[in-house]
Amino acid sequence: MIKIIKKKNINGLLLIDKSIGFTSNKILQRIKFIFKVKKAGHTGTLDPLASGLLPICLGECTKFSSYLINADKIYIVTALLGEKTDTADKDGMLIKKTDVNISKIEVMKVLQLFHGRINQIPPMYSAIKYKGTPLYKYARLGINFSYLKKRKITIYQIKLLAFDKNKIKLKIYCSKGTYIRSIIDELGDKLNCGAHIIKLRRLKISHISVFNKNVITLEQLKFLIKNYQNNQLNISLIYKLLLPIDYMISNLPKLYLSYRVIYTIKCGQKVKIKKIFIITQTIFRIFEFNSLKFVGICIIDKTGYIIKHKLVNYVI
Structure with a gap:
């Protein structure tokens, strides 16, 4: 079992490359346990099926987390055409299946409809709260709200990276509050075939990239700590992963x-x-x-x- 690192007054930004299968909160709680910090928070939820950049704010760094929560983001998403699910991703229940006979040009034309300032209805399977309860809890009970308020979002760029029969790969540069699953679900509707996410990865939040040299997976962090406990690694190497508090607002x-x-x-x-x-x-x-x-x-x-x-x- 991995023991906690005993050090007080830890303040900084830890950049995690979240793996598929974990909730953002589970990653957060594990980091809090490892670094023994009372105050910590992440800067934007990623679904269990999603991977990529998940900045974790430790200590005093949490005071400035809103600057990343409200920042623009970049995602790479792979979607399957011809199948619509209730959650708009592969973990959901299949609602409708349709034969796909769509060209690359048709896809590109429809994608143009998503550029700029648009209205988006949040998905029922989201953490947005209604009367104090997250929407996904209502959805799991079979309760759906058809009158959810539309939200203004901005799609700065939506680029088709690959097209292969019934699969498409997109790069999406968007504003805060954008639900990628809603974009894919709506895209499927506009193509009259349905669509859902099969793979999602967050590449960037504001100026912070998943390719930053300090980015680490939870599994890699556990390995480093295990070696530290076996006296094979200097503890300072672990703390070098922490970026200064103002790194997130260095712009x-x-x-x-x-x-x-x-x-x-x-x-x-x-x-x-x-x-x-x-x-x-x-x-x-x-x-x-x-x-x-x-x-x-x-x-x-x-x-x-x-x-x-x-x-x-x-x-x-």
């Missing part, structure tokens, strides 16, 4: 402030940043001037005043 501009100003902000006093020019309010990453240590984020309005902030607890 935001930096702002260097003195310890005194940071303390003033922490105390809730109004602070104006001199010698700064911005047209509209902007989010900045805050760093302490001398130590160069990341301490949080703030929003500055066009007059230079900090109107909102979020600081890590262990800084001051």
Whole structure:
């Protein structure tokens, strides 16, 4: 049995390449157990049949998880045409089966309908809650809501990578809140043959890619820890997998402030940043001037005043 790593105040971003068959929550709970952290969270659920990038925020990193949850994402999906299921994936019950006689050109024409800003109805088999209960629990009881509210999403790019008789492979670059299973289900309906997902992989969230050198599978992490326990591996190698808290928001501009100003902000006093020019309010990453240590984020309005902030607890 793998023992936990005993280390306190673990704060950082762990990039997991989720394997097929696991729920996102199971991965999260395992990571919490291994690193012995009370506070941790993932930044976007992947279904058990899906694999790919699953960032795990540990400790103070959870304060900034919304920046990845709300970020754009890229997926690779393989779908089977001619079969419609109740869950829009291969784990669901077959509802309808149709002979497929569709050309590549027809598929490409229909895909064009999904480009841009579109309305999408969330699938019943999703974690969206209705009266405090996830929709998938209603679905498992045979309860379906035909009046679910449509949500605005953006498909920046949907590209056909492969077409072979009744199978298609797509690359989808989309906004937050996009359900790939809904896209495939609707695509099947528009092609008049039905379709469902047989393979799904998340490649990217914001600027973070599954091909990052720090990405690791849960199985690989367990192997590293087992070797560590057998004195074959230095523990520092395991912790090198953790990326700094601000890595997930590294696309935001930096702002260097003195310890005194940071303390003033922490105390809730109004602070104006001199010698700064911005047209509209902007989010900045805050760093302490001398130590160069990341301490949080703030929003500055066009007059230079900090109107909102979020600081890590262990800084001051």
